Amino acid sequence: MKTKYIVYAILSIVIVGMVAYRISKNKTTNAMAGPGKGAAVPPTNVNGIVIVAENFANSLSISGSIEANEQVQIRSEISGLVTGIYFKEGTNIKKGQLLFKINDRELQAQLSQALTKQKLSSETEFRAGALLKKEAISKEEYDVALADFRSLQSQTQLIRAQLEKTQIRAPFNGKIGLRTISTGEYLTPATQIANLVSTNPVKILFSIPEKYAGQIKLNTQINFTVAGSSKKYTARVYAVEPSIDMITRTLQLKSMAANESGELLPGSFAKIELPLSNTNNAILIPSEAIIPVLKGKKVFISNQGKAKEVMVETGTRTEKSVLIVSGLNLGDTVLTTGMMSLKAETPLKIKIINN
Secondary structure (H helix, E strand, C coil), X not given: CHHHHHHHHHHHHHHHHHHHHHHHHHHHHHHHHCCCCCCCCCCEEEEEEECCCEEEXXXXXXXXEEEEEEEEEECCCCCEEEEEECCCCCCEECCCCEEEEECCHXXXXXXXXXXXXXXXXXXXHHHHHHHHHCCCCCHXXXXXXXXXXXXXXXXXXXXXXXXXXXXXXXXXXXXXXXXXXXXXXXXXXXXXXXXXXXXXXXEEEXXXXXXXXXXXXXXXXXXXXXXXXXXXXXXXXXXXXXCCECCCCEEEEEEEECCCCCCCCCCCEEEEEEEEEEEXXXXXXXXXXCEXXXXXXXXXXXXXXXXXXXXXXXXXXXXXXXXXXXXXXXXXXXXXXXXXXXXXXXXXXXXXXXX
8 A cells, every 4th residue: 555655655756856847947948939918119220211292293204116207118100221221329309300210101101292283283173163153164063173182182281290200309308228220221110229318307106005195295205215325215196096005005106306416316216204194292212112012002100109000002103113092191201111021000210311
């Protein structure tokens, strides 16, 4: 019996020792883990900015292409042999200047024949008119003579029109490119002779997203640069497409820029800065303060020394800042660091950074 009691006593001592060890272990773990539920949580060090009103000059960076004011491929309307070329490649050409000529000897002979017939018919019509006044012939006979005369007049005009087509002239002032023909070559209407380009002024073609369509007006001034040059050029919007492209959801516009020096070449790429509406008392915050979430975007602000989540609606984004449309007010302190580790009501120790 004594042995039995001794075993029970030993077991009781072991159990009590294990319970005491567990209690001691839990206290040590809690001490290492930090303050308890009732203890004060140390503040988190963060940076922040105080929102102040700013004037925001909103602009849109887009790409476009430079086009000639006028551009045409010089071709012949009729077929024939080239008898003369009267322009020098790569030079400026005046409107109406003769560029080249096609053999017209056959047409000249036809014109001479038609003029002879027309003259004879004119005399016949004149005599018939005199006889009609004397009632020597009927009205029907005079009408036949008159119709014959007018028919020959039309034939002469047709031949003259064909003769005009043998002389190809410049349709506008511009610079002519490299020619692809030589004297004595046989041309057809499909033969391309040279390009004629008017480059002063030039046109800049570009498109903008449909959400900005209401902010662009005629005569809006734009700035642009071209590849290989840091020089800034200016242009003015002179035409706006009347409808949105349903595939790209963009609006197409054209502007015009002076090009007296000829530096702007058609076909070049243009990088355009398009000014939009200016916003007074705008709220701008650093882009790193924005946190994308499932339902939109949020920021953390300081509310009585503690972190507070605020959902915001953003507008235009610049290189460093984001325009806030709604959600924040002037004077709010927006946190710019440590946001990913913050929770609502987290105590804060804020270092204000000049925005």
